[in-house]
Amino acid sequence: MFPEEQRQISSVCQRLHRDANAKAVLLIGRDGQPIAEAGEVGEIDVTSLSSLTAGNVAATGGISKILREKDFTSQFHEGEKTHVHITLVAGRAILVVLFDERSSLGLVRLRVRKAAEEMARLFEQVAKKAAAGTGPSILNEITDADIDKLFND
Amino acid sequence: MSFINYSSREINCKLVYYGPGLGGKTTNLQFIYAKTSPEAKGKMISLATETERTLFFDFLPLSLGEIRGFKTRFHLYTVPGQVFYDASRKLILKGVDGVVFVADSQIERMEANIESMENLRQNLIEQGYDLDKLPFIIQYNKRDLPNVASVAELHAAINPTNVPEFEARATTGVGVFETLKAIAKAVLTELRRGSGG
Numbered sequence: 001m002f003p004e005e006q007r008q009i010s011s012v013c014q015r016l017h018r019d020a021n022a023k024a025v026l027l028i029g030r031d032g033q034p035i036a037e038a039g040e041v042g043e044i045d046v047t048s049l050s051s052l053t054a055g056n057v058a059a060t061g062g063i064s065k066i067l068r069e070k071d072f073t074s075q076f077h078e079g080e081k082t083h084v085h086i087t088l089v090a091g092r093a094i095l096v097v098l099f100d101e102r103s104s105l106g107l108v109r110l111r112v113r114k115a116a117e118e119m120a121r122l123f124e125q126v127a128k129k130a131a132a133g134t135g136p137s138i139l140n141e142i143t144d145a146d147i148d149k150l151f152n153d
Numbered sequence: 154m155s156f157i158n159y160s161s162r163e164i165n166c167k168l169v170y171y172g173p174g175l176g177g178k179t180t181n182l183q184f185i186y187a188k189t190s191p192e193a194k195g196k197m198i199s200l201a202t203e204t205e206r207t208l209f210f211d212f213l214p215l216s217l218g219e220i221r222g223f224k225t226r227f228h229l230y231t232v233p234g235q236v237f238y239d240a241s242r243k244l245i246l247k248g249v250d251g252v253v254f255v256a257d258s259q260i261e262r263m264e265a266n267i268e269s270m271e272n273l274r275q276n277l278i279e280q281g282y283d284l285d286k287l288p289f290i291i292q293y294n295k296r297d298l299p300n301v302a303s304v305a306e307l308h309a310a311i312n313p314t315n316v317p318e319f320e321a322r323a324t325t326g327v328g329v330f331e332t333l334k335a336i337a338k339a340v341l342t343e344l345r346r347g348s349g350g
Contacts, residue, residue, distance in 0.1 A: 003159040031248020033156040033165045047195045047214045058244035
């Protein structure tokens with residue numbers, strides 16, 4: 001992920017959090033890595049939630065294959081207080097919206113659709129940049145000594 | 154796939170522990186969890202059956218320190234080893250950066266090791282990976298048991314490409330951190346190589 005797109009994706013998450021009256025918004029890679037977040041995430045174990053959500057989406061994808069369906073693009077979990085709306089964005093990332101009685105499934109769905117389109121465009125941009133080889137440079141700077149230092153007891 | 158977050162200055166990588174059922178994959182993670190300081194680890198999640206066999210995966214997030222001001226975070230996963238959970242195993246390999254194969258050294262598990270290794274290779278192909286191009290470490294576990302095959306026999310059976318290998322007793326922790334360090338180092342080295350550095 002490039003710093004500029006990372007910043008733009010974070011701002012899409014923040015806007016979605018506001019427009020959907022959500023408790024929190026998370027964007028997660030399909031492999032379970034958290035990418036961006038907005039809202040009340042302080043008390044949430046984002047790392048665990050990301051990993052489990054990615055597992056959930058992967059399992060649902062497995063079910064869709066068995067049923068010869070295309071990916072199921074969204075899921076909804078209804079809780080007593082908190083509800084979870086999960087959407088696959090451009091087949092690349094998972095957008096999770098946590099919300100409560102301050103919002104509604106209809107509103108969340110509506111706002112997610114727009115945010116997902118914006119994110120899909122940003123992913124496209126990232127893919128183009130990556131293909132053009134204008135990658136971030138931190139990895140190039142790492143030396144053998146840096147790696148060894150990490151493992152010194 | 155590794156993910157670099159420039160705003161939070163983090164490098165995130167995904168490691169998967171693979172191998173036959175009851176070989177000690179979960180035990181590896183449990184030992185790492187028990188011996189890591191609280192600030193370096195997240196919560197360990199085990200999605201297991203009532204009899205504590207891994208149903209979907211175990212998950213352990215670990216921080217290994219900083220490189221050039223970037224925190225390095227490794228997400229450790231195990232797969233369910235039992236043969237009939239193959240669909241779940243494939244899913245967990247999505248986005249993998251490095252693989253540890255935990256072999257069961259007992260002679261009667263030799264066939265299970267070979268079968269699981271073939272299954273790993275095949276499932277990686279289905280996800281678009283080539284095992285020979287991924288950071289890959291083999292651990293020969295349960296070396297303390299009386300009925301074990303020799304390391305030479307195990308090597309001949311499942312390590313024809315001579316990837317780094319370690320002997321272990323995961324229940325007491327022997328070889329566990331050596332294996333983890335080796336795979337983490339291999340993943341970081343590969344990341345740098347892949348970026349042209």
